[in-house]
Amino acid sequence: MAVTTSARADEVLVAARDTATVIADAQILQLVQAVQWAQLNPGDPDPEIEWGMQALELAGEGAVTIDESAVAEFALAVGMKHEAGARLIGDALELSSRLPRIWARVMSGEVAVWRARKIAQDTRTLPFDAAAAVDQRLAIVAARCSWAELDRQIDRARFEFDPEEAERRRLAEAEQRCVRVEYRGINATGQVPITGWAGLADALAFDQFLTAKAATLDPAQPLDVRRSMALGMVGTGDPAHRELVLYAHTRPGQAMVEVENTRSVVTPEQVQEWCQEAGTRVTVRPVLDLTEEMSTGAYRPTPLMKEQVRLRFPTCVFPGCERPSRGCDIDHREPYPLGETTTSNLFPLCRGHHRLKTTGGWRYIPLDHDQIVWISPTGRVHRRHIN
Known part of the structure; x- marks a missing residue:
C-alpha cells in the first residue's frame, strides 16, 4: 500500500513539474507574440483626426510604439483587460528593445517571465543608456537577485545617467500622502x-x-x-x-x-x-422603467435618459471594462443625427473605448438586453455580457 501511494505521489509531482514547464514555455511564447503584434501595428497617428488613435509608448526611450487600437485587440485575444494587455506588451517591448541581455536569458528559460517583467516595469522610466547599464549589471544575476538589489541598481543607474530626474523623483516620492x-x-x-x-x-x-x-x-x-x-x-x-x-x-x-x-x-x-440616523436627509426619486423607449430631438440626452442608460448598463459596455457608467460618456451607437437620441441607441463608454469606437475602427451591435457584440478593425468578434 505504501509503495503504491509513493509511486502515485511521484507521478503527480512529475506531472506537476511538466505542467510548470509547459506554462513557462507558453509565457515566453506570449512575450514573443506581444513583440510581434507591436511590430505589425506600429503607431502612426494622424494629427488631423479629432479623437484619433495615438501611437502608444508602452516601453521606455528607444522602443517601438504601437497603435492604440491594436492594444485593445491583443488584450481581448489573450483574455486580458485593456490595461493588463498594455502592460504585457510594454514589458515585452522593454525587454526586447532595451534589456537585450535579460531578454536572451528569458528566451532560454534561465530567467522567469514574471521576474523579467518586474525588472522591465522598473526600468521603463530610465534613459536608454541607464537601462543598458542595468541590463549589463543584472543579466547574470537576474534569476536570483533580490528586489532590494534591483532597486539599488536602478537608482544607481538613474543617478549616473539622469541626476535631474533622480532628484525630481526623490522629491515626488517624499510626498505620498493620500486617503x-x-x-x-x-x-x-x-x-x-x-x-x-x-x-x-x-x-x-x-x-x-x-x-x-x-x-x-x-x-x-x-x-x-x-x-x-x-x-x-x-x-x-x-x-x-x-x-x-x-x-x-x-x-x-x-x-x-x-x-x-x-x-x-x-x-x-x-x-x-x-x-x-439623526439629521440624514432622505430623497426618494421616481422608479425608472428601464424598458421604456425614451427619446429627444436634441443631440444630448435628457438627465432622465442619462439615468436610464446608467441603470441599464452599470459599467462601460466594452468587453472586460469595469469603469462605472456614471463616469462614462453616453455614446450614440449610430452617430447623430443619422442615429437618434433614443434609449436603444445610447450606451455608456469610458473615454478610451469611446475613442476606439469613434476613430479606431471598432463597432458594436446589441444582440439583446444582456449581450453586446464588438467587431474589431480586423473583423474579430468579441462578446460583452451585461450583468
Missing part, C-alpha cells in the same frame, strides 16, 4: 475600509479630532465605534448637516439591496439604519 475610501471592500453590513498616509502633524490633528468628537457621542458605544462614527462629522462639525447619497435598488423577491455607487450589496436593515 482612500475602499468602496470595493464594503461588506454586507455596510462597513467600508479606509486607508491612508499622512504627515505626522496632520495625523496627530486628525487623531485628536476623532477623539474629541467621539467623547460627545453615546458613551454606551465602544470608543473605536464612536471614533468611526466621528468620521461622518469631518467637514460638517455636526451630523445634523449631513447628506447621504445612495443609489439603492431592489427587486421583488430580492433579499439584499444593491448600492450602485459603491457597487456592493447590503441588507435592507442597513439602509434603514442609515436613513434613520
Whole structure:
C-alpha cells in the first residue's frame, strides 16, 4: 500500500513539474507574440483626426510604439483587460528593445517571465543608456537577485545617467500622502475600509479630532465605534448637516439591496439604519422603467435618459471594462443625427473605448438586453455580457 501511494505521489509531482514547464514555455511564447503584434501595428497617428488613435509608448526611450487600437485587440485575444494587455506588451517591448541581455536569458528559460517583467516595469522610466547599464549589471544575476538589489541598481543607474530626474523623483516620492475610501471592500453590513498616509502633524490633528468628537457621542458605544462614527462629522462639525447619497435598488423577491455607487450589496436593515440616523436627509426619486423607449430631438440626452442608460448598463459596455457608467460618456451607437437620441441607441463608454469606437475602427451591435457584440478593425468578434 505504501509503495503504491509513493509511486502515485511521484507521478503527480512529475506531472506537476511538466505542467510548470509547459506554462513557462507558453509565457515566453506570449512575450514573443506581444513583440510581434507591436511590430505589425506600429503607431502612426494622424494629427488631423479629432479623437484619433495615438501611437502608444508602452516601453521606455528607444522602443517601438504601437497603435492604440491594436492594444485593445491583443488584450481581448489573450483574455486580458485593456490595461493588463498594455502592460504585457510594454514589458515585452522593454525587454526586447532595451534589456537585450535579460531578454536572451528569458528566451532560454534561465530567467522567469514574471521576474523579467518586474525588472522591465522598473526600468521603463530610465534613459536608454541607464537601462543598458542595468541590463549589463543584472543579466547574470537576474534569476536570483533580490528586489532590494534591483532597486539599488536602478537608482544607481538613474543617478549616473539622469541626476535631474533622480532628484525630481526623490522629491515626488517624499510626498505620498493620500486617503482612500475602499468602496470595493464594503461588506454586507455596510462597513467600508479606509486607508491612508499622512504627515505626522496632520495625523496627530486628525487623531485628536476623532477623539474629541467621539467623547460627545453615546458613551454606551465602544470608543473605536464612536471614533468611526466621528468620521461622518469631518467637514460638517455636526451630523445634523449631513447628506447621504445612495443609489439603492431592489427587486421583488430580492433579499439584499444593491448600492450602485459603491457597487456592493447590503441588507435592507442597513439602509434603514442609515436613513434613520439623526439629521440624514432622505430623497426618494421616481422608479425608472428601464424598458421604456425614451427619446429627444436634441443631440444630448435628457438627465432622465442619462439615468436610464446608467441603470441599464452599470459599467462601460466594452468587453472586460469595469469603469462605472456614471463616469462614462453616453455614446450614440449610430452617430447623430443619422442615429437618434433614443434609449436603444445610447450606451455608456469610458473615454478610451469611446475613442476606439469613434476613430479606431471598432463597432458594436446589441444582440439583446444582456449581450453586446464588438467587431474589431480586423473583423474579430468579441462578446460583452451585461450583468
